[in-house]
Amino acid sequence: MRTTDMPTIVSPTETIMCHKCGALNRAPSGRALSAGKCGKCSASLATPHPVDIDDAKLSRLQARDEGTFIIDVWAPWCGPCRMMAPAYDAAATSFVDRVRLFRLNSDENQASAASLGIRGVPTLIAYRGGRQVAHQSGAQTGPALNRWISSAISLA
Template identity: 50%
Template sequence: MTRENLVVCTKCGVVNRLPGGRNGTDAKCGKCGALLFSGLPQDVDTANFDRQIGRGSLPVLVDVWAPWCGPCRTMAPAYEAAAKALEPHMRLIKLNSDREQAIAARLGIRGIPTMILFHRQKEIARISGAMSASQIVGWVRGHVSTGTG
């Protein structure tokens, strides 16, 4: 018996139940109709960030970035490529540290880009500095099983 996953919509923040055996690539939010996994990590606000970490059952990778940060902008395409490789077995989101300063402070962000991996409501790993898509995927898979090859 496969267990269901709880997937938080990045658009509206509603928690969706996704049967464990279902391929989530075409799954849509029951409230707003947005794709739950688009392959494009979404920027989230404070409320959505807290729901992603606290209510979803999938591992969550957070890219903490800022628009003025050159390395952050350089890494953005690699982060998107990593999302295409890792979703729908985990959630990838972005957190703009300029707009969401309270969360950045709460997370103890000292430099950007910083990626933080959460699983079961706990931070399990953190790394700073720009990385390639293959480095991101390898780093994540070294910490959690993503169910992908």
């Protein structure tokens, strides 16, 4: 059989926005995020720690990113937000190869908080395949947070 007669196997890909420079990258679906690097700045596509985002980055994520990510909408004055922060940091490490975790300060990014329909903080919002798949208001800690993330990222 000639090589031109071989069937072509195309791996499904998804567009993932680099959290450092904002460049859009094509990455194989289902592959560990830590295995991918941004084509522009060479940063890892994984987020081993939650990444702070602003209105512009959120807008770009919502419009162009097809990967799996979670946004924690929080406020600096919020006690439950501060209580949940260490568990959210730990979850970023636990889920580093499967999901990216972001933080959006609702006080500094009021337009985004309003467009997301945030009525209270903290609020977690999960995206997969370019669409919102889960929404959870209220603080989640430890095992409850990990269960929510696992459930949210398994939704189609």
